[in-house]
Amino acid sequence: MLEIEKLEKEWRKYKIKQLKPYVFISILLALSAIFLTLYSKDATKLVQQIAFNDEGAKKEVAVDEKEMSKESTEATESETKSYSSQTPSSNTSEEKTAKIAEDKTEIDLDSRDSKKEEKEVDSLALKADTGFLETFAPQSTPVSSKASNSPKKAIQPVQRPTTDTSNRFAQEMKDETKTENTVDSERAVKEHNSLVLTTTKTNNTLEYLIKRFNEKRDPKLASYISRSYYKKGKYKEALKWSIEANSLDPSNEESWILFAKANVKLGNREDAIQALKVYLNQYSSRNVKSLLNSLESK
Amino acid sequence: MSKYKDLQSIFIDRIEVSQYIGLDTSILFYNKLLESIQKPLKMILLYGKPGTGKSVLINKIYHDAKDRRNVFLISTPIQNETEFIKKLYTFLLPESTMPEDLSYNQFIDICNALRDKKHITVLLDEAQLYSSSLMEKIRLISDTRAIKFVVSLHKTEKEDLIAKEHFQSRIWETIELKNGTIHDTAMYVQKKLIIQNYFEIANMFHKGNIKLIHKFTKGNYREINKLLFTLFEIYDYYETNKPSKISGTKIKNRYIEMSALKLGYINA
Incomplete structure (x- = not known):
């Protein structure tokens, strides 16, 4: 069934x-x-x-x-x-x-x-x-x-x-x-x-970069910030950031160059030359050499 | 008797000449076997899986040829050697002339004596059931050429090996029966119904139904019979209890699947 x-x-x-x-x-x-x-x-x-x-x-x-x-x-x-007059006022135009x-x-x-x-x-x-x-x-x-x-x-x-x-x-x-x-x-x-x-x-770019640097601790970023400050004419800041970049990566030639340049700007030419020489003792760099030569020649 | 009960009876698996369906392939095998029987061969091996139509074919041959030629059929294997020999003797000579204690050796002598005078063909169905020793004796009887055997075997690996070992040197013709194709399945179902004058039911089977039937049965005629028997059993139930469910002009695949579930071809 x-x-x-x-x-x-x-x-x-x-x-x-x-x-x-x-x-x-x-x-x-x-x-x-x-x-x-x-x-x-x-x-x-x-x-x-x-x-x-x-x-x-x-x-x-x-x-x-x-x-x-x-x-x-x-x-x-x-x-x-300004060009046509060529009067003392040209200084102001300059x-x-x-x-x-x-x-x-x-x-x-x-x-x-x-x-x-x-x-x-x-x-x-x-x-x-x-x-x-x-x-x-x-x-x-x-x-x-x-x-x-x-x-x-x-x-x-x-x-x-x-x-x-x-x-x-x-x-x-x-x-x-x-x-x-x-x-x-x-x-x-x-x-x-x-x-x-x-x-x-x-306005916020550098702040943002610094914030990022605090997060990532990237030496390249530090040297970038240093360069930025240098371009802005804030040489003390540039010096500080170049040291920061250098402490993270001593072999980074840019941090040395920026350190030297910022020192030159701050009137410490001797320090700059000394730093570049120290770098060249350990590493070979065409850029550093040329900068050193230009600093020594002046 | 209800229509569906009658339809069930069509698909009851039985070996009858009336059940023989002239499918393309089966006609081919039929002609091949008939032709082989006419040849002076010692033995013909007919083998295939169960349900491929060996028994029906042998029965058909026996039915058609028994009047014209000396063709005899032993459909159920006779395990006893003496009984078997006696049976063969009755095929060759009148039963009244048979000695009371007919031995195998005596029978061989009689066969040798009749070699050029009489030839008969004996169809042995389900030959895999004969013992090895009896098969060996059958082989020796075939050597006398008085009796030609058509041995029908189930094809399994073991049985195939036995067949080869016993008959390899004597078998002149081998016919292997296989499961039907999808076309054979369709023809088988249609013809079975039409022979019984169920034209409207034959028309209710469409291509999808046949595909499904073939898928479940793999073209094995015995399985087709079983499936269709169950299908019409289900239809019979619905006709009696829920007639609305089987209204329509086509067989529903659902009921074929239910039949397959009942027969265990598929599982839920």
């Missing part, structure tokens, strides 16, 4: 067992689909954000351009005045340009700081920013020369300081005194223009 009810129960169990793998696979597929859609949404959001940042940056640049064009015209006017140059170095440093910060916080955002800057780079050089002539074309110099920062840094590292004392007035105007573009992110 058939026990149909028992058979029906068994059949239900069998069906559930049979469907299990399919249900499992479909759930997996559904989950992966959800994950993919969410991920793609995030990606698109990120892309949009980057695009938005780009636009924001462009707008900022556009605003800066306007301001810059005004300022550049003013600057060129003052420049021509002071101004020197100030501008100092500003420039600060700006460069700031822009670099802000770049670094962005890199550490969000690499994607940084990439987008750099990309944006790079797209402007090729146009910057030819237009910048005409900046003083036409206010419309004076737009371009704004990008130059940010794109040229690394090169300028290298230059400044090689010849410190030159960049401080001999400043081309036209260039100073350009650097002054770049102030508007970059000042927004500078």
Whole structure:
């Protein structure tokens, strides 16, 4: 005799067992689909954000351009005045340009700081920013020369300081005194223009870097902070941070160079030379040698 | 008798000539075997797994050939040697002429004497049940050429070996029966129903049903019989108790699966 009810129960169990793998696979597929859609949404959001940042940056640049064009015209006017008159007042204009140059170095440093910060916080955002800057780079050089002539074309110099920062840094590292004392007035105007573009992110950069250093104790970061202070003209701080970097990694040549440079700035030339010699006793470095030679020759 | 009870009876496993279904493969084997019987061979080995249709085929051959040729069938193995010899004697000569104490050697002599005068074919079903010594004697009888044996064996590794050892030098023809293909399964079910005039039931089986039946039974005709018997048992139950459940024009896979569960082909 058939026990149909028992058979029906068994059949239900069998069906559930049979469907299990399919249900499992479909759930997996559904989950992966959800994950993919969410991920793609995030990606698109990120892309949009980057695009938005780009636009924001462009707008900022556009605003800066306007301001810059005004300022550049003013600057060129003052420049021509100062050059044409050649009166004792030229000293004051020199002071101004020197100030501008100092500003420039600060700006460069700031822009670099802000770049670094962005890199550490969000690499994607940084990439987008750099990309944006790079797209402007090729146009910057030819237009910048005409900046003083036409206010419309004076737009371009704004990008130059940010794109040229690394090169300028290298230059400044090689010849410190030159960049401080001999400043081309036209260039100073350009650097002054770049102030508007970059000042927004500078205030917290060093604080952030110091905070990061306290967390990570990275000697490279310490020497970076030292360099930043050096660029800002805060030589005591630069000296302190170079010592910090050196204590973590004595072989790091930059910390020695910064120590020496900061000491020179603080008037301790002998200490600087002594330090460089100590370093060269243990390590061989072309940069340290050249710096030592330049210090000894003066 | 309800329709489904009658249908159950169609699929009761029994060896009858009427149960023989002329499937493509079985027709091929049938012709091959018939052809072999006509040849002057000593022994023909017919083997295959249980339920592949060996017994039905042998019965069919016996049924069709017994009038034209001297074909005899021993469907149930006779374990006793004397009884077996006596049985063979009755196939060759009238029972009245049989000596009372017929010995194996005497029978061999009689066979040798009849070598060119009489030839008969004896079909031995379930030959794996014969003892080794009796098989050896069967082999020696076949050497007289008075009797040709068609030996039907279950194919297992051990039995296959026995078959080879005993008959290798004498077997001229070997026929292996295999499980049916999905097409054979379909034809088997359809033909079985149509032969009994159940055309509407035959039409209720669709491709999916056949696939499922083939999957559970692997094309073994005995298993197909068992599965369909149980299926119609289930249908019979529903017809009596819950007729709404079996309404429709197609056999539900659910009931085939329930049958398979009952027969233990699958587990819950």
